[in-house]
Amino acid sequence: MISDISIGQYFTGNSFLHKMDARMKFILVFALLVFVFLCKSFFSLALMVVFTVFAVILSKVPFKMVLKSIKPLVIIILFTALLNIFYTTGGTTYFEWHSLKLTEKGINTAIFMAVRILVLVVISSLLTYTTTPTMLTDAIERLLSPLSVFHIKVHTLAMMMTLALRFIPTLVEEIERIMNAQKARGAELETGGLIARSKALVPIFVPLMVSSFRRAYELAFAMTCRCYTGGEGRTRMKQMKLKPRDFIAAVFVAALLAGVLVLNHFFEAVI
Amino acid sequence: MTPAVEVRNLTHYYLKGTENQVAAINNINLSVEKGETLGIIGHTGSGKSTLIAHFNGLLKPDEGEVLVDGKNIFESKETLRQSRFTLRQSRFKVGLCFQYPEYQLFEETVYKDIAFGPKNMKLPQEEIDRRVLTAAGMAGVRKENLEKSPFDLSGGEKRRAAIAGVMSMEPQVLVLDEPAAGLDPAGRRELINMIKNYRRATGCTVIIVSHSMEDIASVADRVCVLNKAEIAMLGTPKEVYTRDEELRSMGLNVPEITRIFIMLKKRGLDVPADVFTVDDAVASIRKLSERGKA
Ligand SMILES: Nc1ncnc2c1ncn2[C@@H]1O[C@H](COP(=O)(O)OP(=O)(O)OP(=O)(O)O)[C@@H](O)[C@H]1O
Ligand SMILES: [Mg+2]
Numbered sequence: 001m002i003s004d005i006s007i008g009q010y011f012t013g014n015s016f017l018h019k020m021d022a023r024m025k026f027i028l029v030f031a032l033l034v035f036v037f038l039c040k041s042f043f044s045l046a047l048m049v050v051f052t053v054f055a056v057i058l059s060k061v062p063f064k065m066v067l068k069s070i071k072p073l074v075i076i077i078l079f080t081a082l083l084n085i086f087y088t089t090g091g092t093t094y095f096e097w098h099s100l101k102l103t104e105k106g107i108n109t110a111i112f113m114a115v116r117i118l119v120l121v122v123i124s125s126l127l128t129y130t131t132t133p134t135m136l137t138d139a140i141e142r143l144l145s146p147l148s149v150f151h152i153k154v155h156t157l158a159m160m161m162t163l164a165l166r167f168i169p170t171l172v173e174e175i176e177r178i179m180n181a182q183k184a185r186g187a188e189l190e191t192g193g194l195i196a197r198s199k200a201l202v203p204i205f206v207p208l209m210v211s212s213f214r215r216a217y218e219l220a221f222a223m224t225c226r227c228y229t230g231g232e233g234r235t236r237m238k239q240m241k242l243k244p245r246d247f248i249a250a251v252f253v254a255a256l257l258a259g260v261l262v263l264n265h266f267f268e269a270v271i
Numbered sequence: 272m273t274p275a276v277e278v279r280n281l282t283h284y285y286l287k288g289t290e291n292q293v294a295a296i297n298n299i300n301l302s303v304e305k306g307e308t309l310g311i312i313g314h315t316g317s318g319k320s321t322l323i324a325h326f327n328g329l330l331k332p333d334e335g336e337v338l339v340d341g342k343n344i345f346e347s348k349e350t351l352r353q354s355r356f357t358l359r360q361s362r363f364k365v366g367l368c369f370q371y372p373e374y375q376l377f378e379e380t381v382y383k384d385i386a387f388g389p390k391n392m393k394l395p396q397e398e399i400d401r402r403v404l405t406a407a408g409m410a411g412v413r414k415e416n417l418e419k420s421p422f423d424l425s426g427g428e429k430r431r432a433a434i435a436g437v438m439s440m441e442p443q444v445l446v447l448d449e450p451a452a453g454l455d456p457a458g459r460r461e462l463i464n465m466i467k468n469y470r471r472a473t474g475c476t477v478i479i480v481s482h483s484m485e486d487i488a489s490v491a492d493r494v495c496v497l498n499k500a501e502i503a504m505l506g507t508p509k510e511v512y513t514r515d516e517e518l519r520s521m522g523l524n525v526p527e528i529t530r531i532f533i534m535l536k537k538r539g540l541d542v543p544a545d546v547f548t549v550d551d552a553v554a555s556i557r558k559l560s561e562r563g564k565a
Contacts, residue, residue: 180329181375184367185436186391203387206377210422 010132016245017059017130022139024246028253029127035260036119042270044263045115051256052119061129069125070118077117085110112270133165142240155231163219171212178207273341274302275444275476276326276365280335283321287333295321297500298335303444308470308477310491312484314522317497319480320370323446326478327365339364339444366442370449372433376421381412381432384421388440402439409469410435411461427458438469444476445469451486459486466490485526488512488547496521509545528552
């Protein structure tokens with residue numbers, strides 16, 4: 001149940017993607033997300049799909065895991081598709097009922113949108129599957145470090161993100177423990193209407209809040225005791241270094257961009 | 272007589288289906304008689320908490336069955352609910368108080384928090400009030416603390432309030448998981464006395480998990496020793512504590528005072544080896560010195 005949440009889940013491995021520099025991965029994933037929006041025709045989108053499947057195979061993350069990351073979004077994807085199917089009109093009309101019209105263009109747009117979201121989700125979940133949360137925040141910190149010119153505390157932001165990610169499993173465990181304790185006192189969590197159920201959450205969330213604050217204070221004390229003073233003058237145990245494989249990946253992604261643009265140019269645009 | 276709680280061939284796995292699968296408890300057979308106090312001891316990670324979470328159905332056994340009052344609690348949804356409460360008899364069957372129960376407190380006042388259980392049982396208001404006051408008295412929650420916020424209490428006071436929250440449901444079987452952990456010696460003693468009083472006043476079955484051999488010796492009728500997910504010993508404190516060497520090999524210790532007496536005996540003094548509390552020790556040394564004088 002709750003422990004099935006797969007946000008920021010890392011899949012241990014040793015593939016090409018796992019070994020890439022996290023900064024490069026981050027930039028390339030960002031670029032790929034932009035490419036998905038650049039796609040205009042089915043052919044360029046198909047190229048993206050092929051690339052995505054290739055990346056999944058390269059990462060050696062089982063397809064089952066990838067499907068798991070899509071599962072929570074199925075409803076959103078279906079909803080988007082449904083909206084588009086009737087919202088856009090044009091081309092041959094297959095079916096008409098009052099103001100609802102099912103047209104060729106509508107169907108095409110719906111499929112296009114659904115595939116687009118799928119590709120977006122899979123690409124971004126590949127990033128979290130192949131990069132540990134620590135590496136990811138490290139990469140973000142490095143990439144954002146130019147912002148410190150504007151007196152933005154990049155290190156602090158990155159540390160907050162690391163800690164937040166680190167505490168997700170702890171909180172899930174805590175919720176389960178508190179739920180059990182309240183069930184033992186006769187709390188009914190799974191029955192009743194909407195109001196009864198949301199009321200039943202109070203005995204769970206109040207102790208959860210209290211212990212989260214307690215934990216935050218304790219963590220702050222513990223960090224201070226170990227002389228944590230923020231990012232200034234801090235060095236790293238693991239230095240990030242760009243390797244040949246990172247440049248190979250970059251070239252590959254650049255070639256993909258060219259492919260997308262060419263296909264866009266030569267084939268009819270869907271949207 | 273049907274036992275209050277009985278488990279048969281109980282096995283529970285954590286992380287089932289993964290390569291890290293472990294049996295936290297393995298093929299446990301145990302029956303707890305009505306009105307008895309059972310102590311459960313075992314090293315850290317031996318499966319004590321896992322075992323007791325089965326008594327009111329919070330954990331589902333992977334193998335074996337759990338019988339409360341002679342009825343298998345996993346037979347249907349209804350029996351599972353009844354293992355926690357029987358509405359008609361307005362009596363909780365198995366009241367479970369977790370390790371570090373103070374983290375379950377949530378209401379605005381201690382009074383309301385203790386009333387949470389009885390309220391869930393849908394008791395009339397007068398009955399709730401009566402139970403809250405009785406439970407608070409038995410658990411040693413001071414009167415002036417009842418209207419305070421539970422978060423303004425000290426650790427020990429919170430513990431008492433949380434235990435009162437379970438006692439107020441007046442369960443037929445009260446299960447306490449390390450109720451004295453982290454309390455000072457005076458707090459421990461008071462807590463043990465409180466449990467004894469509770470038992471005397473209500474005649475209920477009490478199951479208590481503890482790391483302290485002294486505490487268990489002074490309250491329990493029988494002791495169950497868990498070792499590596501299995502029951503290693505089961506018997507009266509006397510029977511169990513005389514197996515000093517075996518206990519030591521499981522990472523447990525007999526009470527300090529018992530060890531002294533065992534050593535004295537080895538040196539040739541005529542003292543009993545089944546002394547578990549300081550009071551008993553004082554008595555038997557008195558006896559010895561009187562005999563010496565005579
Ligand atoms: N939620 C869980 N997931 C996986 N393994 C668990 C979980 N809870 C407990 N375990 C494992 O099961 C075993 C028994 O745990 P349990 O909590 O029952 O021990 P215990 O005897 O109560 O220990 P303690 O004296 O420290 O409270 C331990 O080895 C523990 O690592
Ligand atoms: Mg435990």
